[in-house]
Amino acid sequence: MEPEAKSRTWLAPAKINLALHVTGRRVDGYHLLDSLVVFTRFGDRLQIEPAEADAFAVSGPFAAGVPLDDGNLVIKARDALRREAGARATPPVAIRLEKNLPIASGVGGGSSDAAAALNGLARLWKLDIDEAGLARIGLTLGADLPMCLRAKPLIARGIGDELSPLAGFPALALVLVNPGVAVSTPEVFKALSRRDNEALPPLPGRLDFHTIRNWLETTRNDLEPAARTVQPGIGDALKALEKAGAGFARMSGSGATCFGLFETGNVAKRAAIEIRGRHPGWFVAATRSMEAD
């Protein structure tokens, strides 16, 4: 028999809203969305191992500013799962978070960390709980948790929790750019001028770089105009991506991170080097999105 792995590292991918239409608002104030979402190979990393006592540590380029107490979504996820399964089934764990994604930046970093914690801890603790069960617990922590648990190309509706997988959706070469500014999601939603926009148009039958780019031209991120008034630096990030040859550039989520779409990974890597050269203080990452199963 194989010796059981004591420690395992989980990727917490960046979540990219390729398109995001705001289609309404619930009575509780949450907004109804219609969003095409992909996840990237670049992200945070979460190492989980059994320990004498619970521990949590954060390293990486964006470690500063990450709360270490139960204000952190990883700790909230651990505690929510423990409440569900009981203390006996959930012995102490040491969790190390490598924070590679900028904070409050529209790429779902905190939600993705919490999703990786739910997936990783459910596996380590050998809990009999499926994705729907984890999504139910995750939704109590944030609207983006269910999609981050799935981490495959999908359409998200409702408040972001009604998920439809996108069969046949290819991997895309992307460059992520953040001009070094944090954006408050509630502030952006509050600044919206319209909340009753139309749903996303139907996707093309054949999905490749060209058809996806053409389809994206017919869609929007409805949060982008509001976010750009809150944080004008977003416009600079979009301009830098366009100047570096992106086939398409847009803000993700509530910003400020923007993505550029490129035809190949090599072109994306060259563009990332160019943008980094011009803007040494910015976060810039060339990556690929994960394809559908």
Ligand code: C5P
């Ligand atoms: O669910 P989460 O805590 O990540 O959301 C942060 C904030 O973003 C919410 O408090 C709400 O103001 C806003 N939000 C929204 N509609 C959504 C998702 C988030 O208005 N679908």
